[in-house]
Amino acid sequence: MNTHATTITALFKSEEDTLAAIREIREHGWQVTEVRSPVPAERIAEALGRGKSRVGWFTFAGGVIGFFSGFSLAAFTATRWDLIVSGKPVLSWIPFFIIAFEFTILFAVFGNVLGLLTQLGLPEKDYETNYHEECSGDMYGIEAVADQSEAERLKEVVGRTGTVKRADRMDE
């Protein structure tokens, strides 16, 4: 780990500028640790090399659990007393399918929410580190790290298209 790294945050007007800045920072061999944006930006995520989201697996797992638990619940409860209603079989899979379906959706959504919370790291208490309120407005915020020695260069580079907001020294 770099013991004398400086984290610089800067704000950019548009996605294009941001992307350009990222490229440039990368070219200099510095790291872009985070980009904050007011809207989702696929290209930025791509540029940062973020892989595909794994939220879907949570959702899928939830769905599978839901499907089987829906059926199981219906079947289990029906067999407690084996009551015959309307001459239908005690285990009537056809109507039970509706229960299973709803449970599938419900649990898939639970899975999805769980996936979102874990993947997003929410709720996050100290979100304010390196955060600028403009990022929820119309600005894109870059968080770049450079060796202390190169901090000024970095500032200059990002300062060309963006506004440098902060330059912190990070120890350890």
Add this chain to the structure above:
Amino acid sequence: MNDMETAVKERIEKKSGSIFLIPALMALTGFVFFLVPALSGHAEKAWLIYLTNFLLFTGLSAGALLFSTIMHFTRARWSHKPAGIAEAFSAFFPVSFVLFLLLFTGYGHVFPWAGQDLHGKEVWLNIPFLFLRDGIGFLILYALGFGYLFHSLWFRLKDSDRNTRLKRILAARFEKTDHDAEKMKKRMTVFAGWYMFAFAMVLSLTGFDLVMSMDYHWFSTLFGAYSFIKAIFAGLAALILVTSLLHLNPKVRFSMSSKAFRDLSTLFFGFSIVWGDFFYSQFVVIWYGNIPEETSYIIERTMTEPWSYLAWTVFLVCFIMPFLVLLSRKIKESPKCMVVVGSLVLAGLWVEHYLLLGPCYLHEPGTGFGAGAWEIVVTAGFLGLFTAAVLAYFRQFPDVLDNSPEKGGQWK
């Protein structure tokens, strides 16, 4: 660019003879095979296959064109290419209409209710009226379809060479029409709207008339809607199959982005769920209601051997399989996989048509059904007719296979 274009053109023209040879042979064999039982006392069996195939191919060709109209109507951006292929399916319309007229020759065998005491249903179920209304329905549907196609081709072909006969004819017509793209687009939208409307009405009507009424005791309000949803589903399956095949065929200069495949497959996935939903909606209501007037139909088809095997096949192939397989993004983007999925679903839908109709025709248990060689040959005959029609379209309008992104981009 131009060189390649002419190269394709030449290849198509050169190979035209051989291209049509196989489909023509298939059609001919199919026809002969159809005639054998038709004339030798197993007429029901023959007409059953005829009707099954007629409905499937008519449905899928109309359904495919519907895809194009929907895409146009909702101003979707991604679907320019597949819509072009889908429009090619309309080449089957004239064939379908002729096939419909031919159905008339077998009316005695086609309609199990003919000559029965219908307890008041005669007013609706009589052969002249049925042929009249369904014939008119098809005419309207096909006319609107061609009207739409005309406008669509205006956009696709207005700048292309007039190197085929049909193109030349069309070009002459184009001369006479407005040259204002906005206006044409508007008119195209109107045709699309009316086509969609007619599609729903005519497919419902023929669903009632040519499928539901075959068991003349049975009735289900959803059947019409189920029929046209099924037709769209079949249309999409066929469309995916054809686009994938074209995409995979190195000799044809047609390709589609994986994103477009994904979108198309997602739509297909969606319709498999809608089809499943409609199927279930009908089934659960009838199952739960337990009124024999309604249940006997589904009992015969889903709970009585041997038909129940077919029912399970349909259920697995047309719903479970696509549902599970198409959850995967990779498969959706892979034309190879989609060839398999598309053809399986089409086969499944063929069986589904056969399952709905079969018990009305084959009364004696064990008279054999299913994918016997004979059925396959006759079906292949219809497939031949369909292929020939689509190929002819491509031969006349090779432009729709054109891969250039610029042209596609200009359309909307």
Add this chain to the structure above:
Amino acid sequence: MDRRTFLKTASLSSIAFAWGCGTDSDRKIFSRVTASDDSVTGEALWYAATCMECPAGCGIIAKNREGRVVKLEGNPRHPVNRGKLCIRGQAALQGVYDPDRLTAPLLKTNGTFKEISFTKALEILKQKAQTPSERGRDRIRMLTGLTGKPLSDMFTETLAGFGSDRAAVFEPFSYDSLKAAHQAVFKKRMLPSFHMENADFLLNFGADFLETWLSPVEYAGKFKSMHAVREGGKGLYIHAGPFMSLTAANADKFLPVRAGTEYIAAWGILHRLLDNKSYNHLPESFARDLKTAASGYTPSFVEENTGLSQSAQEMLTEKLLAARNPLVLGSASTTPDDTAFLLDTAAALINWILDENLSLYDFENRHAVENTMSTGETAQFFRKAGTDPLDLFLIYNSNPLYSIAYIDPVERLFQNDAVFKVCFSSFMDETARNSDLVFPVRLPLETWDLYESKTGISSILQPAMGKLTHAPAIGDVFLELQGEDSRFDSYRDYLLEHLYAGAGIKSQKDLLGAIQRGGVFEQDGIEAKKTEQVKPVFDKKLSAVLKKAAKACKPRESKGIRFLAVPSLRHFDGRGANKSWLSEIPDPVTSIAWESVLMVHPATLEEYGFEPGDLLEIDAGGRAIRAPVYDYPGVVQDLIVMQTGLGHTDYGRYAREFGENPLTLLKAGAGKGEFTSYLISPDRVRKTGKAGKQPGTDGSRSQHNRKIALSMKGDRAQDHAHAEKPGLDMERFPLTLPYEAGYDEKRDVYPPHEHDGYRWGMIVDLDRCVGCSACAAACYAENNLAVVGKEQIIKGREMAWLRIERYRDRNFDERLIFLPMMCQHCENAPCESVCPVYAPHHSKEGLNNQIYNRCIGTRFCAQNCPYKVRRFNWFEGEWPKPLNLQLNPDVTARTKGVMEKCSFCIQRIKQAHNRAKNENRQIRDGEISPACVQTCPTGALVFGNFLDPKSAVSRLARSSRAYQVLGYLNTKPAVIYLKKVVHDV
């Protein structure tokens, strides 16, 4: 005797204790921790008694649970009703628990009533009786309803002690014309019973024998043994009259005859009979006179005056001649006018002409009601009471201010302040209201007494429960009046002596037997051998009658619209009007509850510009009534028909202000002749401009061609085997038995499920069902059904678990057909699976159980029930005290928000199970009778186990007449209906 009967009578033995321990059964009602000697908590005691709701005197057994009577059933040993009861008999129970019942005597001072003690009341009574007797003879008069002989003897003795004449016996429906006709023909004012069961052709000119006439339960049973399908076809019944009553609706053919001209029709038939054939057994002179008398009644004359076509007359004559045992009945108890006498005479004469031996008359077993005063005598009684000096007027068991049409002399009497009027009544009815002292006495179910239902049949009354009030028995009051010197401690002792002396009781054992049996009668009572041959006697008097008939042969002018009051199946003469079940259960013909309507032919309505539902005002003789119109094609044109029994101005909460009393109008036509005229020409009929919704329980009278209440033409049901191939549509759907055998894998999505030894079900024979609604009343009593009242019925919220659906017959549009509809206990009941909480579900024995505690009131079950037999408690049911004491402890009373419905009387099934288990055997066929089955006077309902192939229900289900209502829905109802068979005349 069936199994159930045996069990009941066995439990009657406990009466021995009651008898032996003196006043044991007189104890007060309260629940006790430890049971008395003869009662076991949870076990019912059955006390035999007699129903006093009408003069017929049916035997009842009263079910006593923990000291209170909770249900009445017919006494199976009683020769009159043989275990069956009518709607009124079932409702008799409510009289005891009537919330408006008076608990203490009321003395009128300065125009208002004040409660006094019974001792005080008795003192006043004694004093009031003593004074006039000192002044002279006959200064006390008494009017009483029909009572048994011991009581009437007691009255006579007591009154004689005060120097006064015997009590006058008054019944509103007194069959004067019939009695007079029998007087003329047989020389005796009597009411023989008829062996209707032996007839093969019945021609009726108005007698409503299924509703009120003489002894309706008895005749309903007899009628159905003649008229139900059996080997060799069924008898034929044709009704000719002005109004299609319930009785007429059960005829194979109803022939409309203009009101008041029935006698012409009857004499016309007589005329034709005499023309057709000579009858050797007729004395020659008589035959000649008769022919002369009838000569004017030519077919054309009859047609012109009655509306009865010549072909119909001819048909009737032919049928009469062709029949082996024809029976002709005359007028109803509400006679049109004096001509009723001629009608009844003609009926008697025809019967005699056609059958020399009068084999269908039973002169041995005559109806008790023959012992009442005639209209003329009653009128005379009141006129004398008005003119002769009088100090004390006693009324018992009668409500003359309500039920006497020619009300003037009665009113005068009641306006006369000089007369002290004592009314022995437990209710503040019209008469009590106008009396000076209202003295409540015990009701029949609380008293010892004896009643001669028929000559030769003595029915015992005994207290079936403890006292609800301190009221003494009427007999004891009179014993008290007799003073200290009486030989008897109580009226019961008096009765005992009577029994030992006159009724063939020889020993204690006999006595016990009689009490257990319910009376003194031969086991096969009615069919007792004939000892005395009664023959028509041709004498001067009869000759005068013939002349009268000849004279009456003149055109009857029919001017404008006329008004006819007819007896009500439910309210009889109005005495039971405060019994809420009677008003709540709709009239089977109109399906209207709580209201008396004016039944008018639709064509007449159109002619006068009335609409159904219009409130009309009818004026006659200065009095007016207002009632809504009901369009009914079963009324001849230009006639308004209204039922009696409602329209009380007093009485109680369930009677007051409901409907109108048609008798109010009859003054106009009354008093002129010997007989009350129930047919009048009103002065004015006009629209009030108001109209409203009637408390009807029916949605449509038409079946809309659905497979609901079916009938078939022809004599032989067997000829009508299913001609059509079975199919899946409504008409051709086959009978599907409600157990494994009823499944067909081509139709059934669900596999069959098993039953545990029994599959309960019911057969409803529409051919036997007459629509009398007794079953509905029995169901109210047995199953604690809430009474919701008129307003709620208008809203469509009646709670009946079993209703009589009245439809037009699909085959014969002018006919009515009645269909008892209750929960069908479907094998695949649509109601069950839709319930989210399993409140309704299928039991192992095929019952469709409804678990009240589980029900949360989604009402989906009711919505999904094709038969609409499920009832929802929209509000909390109300049983004003002490009506709550009537509740059957074996059945839960439901709270608001709960769905309920017919359970096939599961409490009875459970009891049978316990019994069978104790005896280590299976439940026997016929051992269980749900309340409706038990009471059905015609045996139209049969209950049993379908799994037993030999059971009655299984046997009947194999009938070619068997079908299921809307069977094509594949619910596999366990109630299987048998088609009605109608002669196509």
Add this chain to the structure above:
Amino acid sequence: MQELTFEKINTTVLDTLSRPGKRYWTVIALLFCGVVLGAACWAYQIFEGVGVAGMNTPVHWGTYLINFVFWVGIAHSGTLISAILFLMRAGWRNPIARAAETMTVFAVCIAGLFPFIHLGRVWLVFYMLPVPNQRTLWPNFQSPLIFDVVAISTYLTVSSLFWYTGLVPDFAIIRDRSVGVRKKIFRVLSLGWSGKSGQWLHYTRGYLLFAGLATPLVISVHSVVSWDFALGVTPGWHTTIFAPYFVAGAIHSGLAMVLTLCIPLRKIFGYERIITVHVLESIAKTIVFTGLIVGFAYGTEVFIAWYSQNIIEMESFRWRAFGAYAPEYWIMVICNSVIPLLFLFRKFRTKIVWLFVISVFVNIGMWFERFVIIVGSVAHDFLPNAWGHYRPTLVEGGIMLGAFCLFFFLFLLFVKHLPSVSMTEMKEHIQHTE
């Protein structure tokens, strides 16, 4: 017209959250009175019995279930707009998605109330929940009403979560632009959202999956509602087309309600540039489409009833059109299938007044559709003897009024306290169309 920018969107939307005026609170208070009235009516009904409503023996289901279906229907278009149109990438949904979604959540809440009100013994409603108990008495999972319980509660859960998920980035926006208590509140609500690119990556994926799940869910929910009827055997209810027909009907009514709500919203908050006429026009076009589907269903039902030659079916539909409830039937047909056709003409689609008026008509028509289906079927079913009539009572009217008041009460609270337009989605929208 001024170009929309990110900042412009923020300020336009945030302006709506300013301190409300007197008029606002007056309306809120009035609506609250309405809610209290409805609650009082319900209390009275619980105390007296369901008999205070107008239901009776053939018609056991009355306005309570009509309103239930009506509100579930209203709810549906919210999900349609936020999920289905999202999947279809129809851009015009973005400005109205939030309002529609909110409408969904509130409408489901209100719809969910009605079955409670309907019950005979509401205090035992927990019998319908699968609560483990000593006697192992469970609900009947074959009952359509249990399907309902499961489906509606799933729907409420999912749509609330979906709604909340969509709100998170917007909460962050408000958080960043407020001070004091409000900031604290929104800080909690926004869960510490900071718009990191990783967050957006998962968020968009999760949101897409949400939409993908909500779509079949919304279809299933109204299918399940339709099966409350169609699984029965009653003529007029037992018909296979019900599920798609109800779904289309639900969307039809929901879209109309969206118009009814958005038009005043747009006017009051000056959303003209966000909720453009084009957006409203698109809704109008969709209403034409759903109206046609609904009309198709009406026609099919009548046709099949005739085709079947089943006399009960035939009578049922003849009576609907010409019987005691003929006015209701024709109101339904005209308001739902005929009047919306006016939207085929551009004039009606683009004039705000017309849009509003027609949308109100559709709302009315859809309410009557449920009336006709529920009451019109059971009042005239199998046994003619049991036929009857039903008219709602004042108590039912009071409860219905209360429900409407509650809905608008909640909605008004929402528009003044939460962003009624999704700022994030609008930003995305303009970024894509740029």
